[in-house]
Amino acid sequence: MQPSAGPALPHTRTRTVHWISTAAALGAIVAAGALVQPADASPTAARAPKAPVAAPDPRAAHYPLDCAGSPVDVVSSVSGDLDADGRPETVAVVRCQADTGTPPSGVYVLSVPTTPGGAPVIAETLVNPKDQRSITGFRLDGRTVRATVLGYSSPDTPRCCPDLKRSYAWEWRQGRYVALPGPLPNSI
Structure with a gap:
């Protein structure tokens, strides 16, 4: 190594302030790179399928009903x-x-089959048949499922003639379907 030809120049000495400013500049570049993403990198675009997917066929699903040999009616x-x-x-x-x-x-609630050509998958049970309920006024309102649920006040009530009635809505909230019961009949 050759000795320097004269006194050290002030701009050739490294100081703490030089290292801090270099680290800050590199941090800014890394942060800017993390914020800049391609136009199609939104969370919805990442989850959306590439090709349109057909809605699950309710007649192709296998339901957990014990019909004693009778067919299931959609x-x-x-x-x-x-x-x-x-x-x-x-x-x-x-x-x-x-x-x-x-x-x-x-x-x-049925979701698309897990295998091509497979049966739709039951993702959620909103009303269990074991609860002995009937459904009327079934419809979709935006992304909210709505129906009137009919029931029986006692085991002695004939199954032809439900005597309880309440409206319900089901919505997807925070990763699950939430039942939103309407007001009870004769309530204010």
Whole structure:
């Protein structure tokens, strides 16, 4: 190494302030790179499927009903993107087919099959048929499922003639479906 030809120049000495300003400049560059993303890098675009997906077919699903040999009857169904993931869901009202009486209904949310050509998957049960309920006024209002749920005040009430009635809405909130019951009849 050769000795310097004279006294050290002031701009050639490194000081703490030089290191701090260099670190701040590098940090700003890294932060700017993290904030700048391609136009299609939004969270919705990342989750949205590349090609349109058909809504699940409610007649192709396998429902957890014990119909004692009778077929399952899909009474009504609606489809839409209920959870805003870019893929449609189908909500189906189903019950066992019966010649007489009113068998209890179930309300199920179906998602797309997990395998190509497979059956739709039951993602959620909104009304369980074991609760002995019937459904009327079933519809989709935006992303909200609405229905009137009919029930029985006692086991002695004939199954043809429900004597309880309440409106319900179901919405997707924070990763799950939430039941929003309407006011009780004769309530203020």
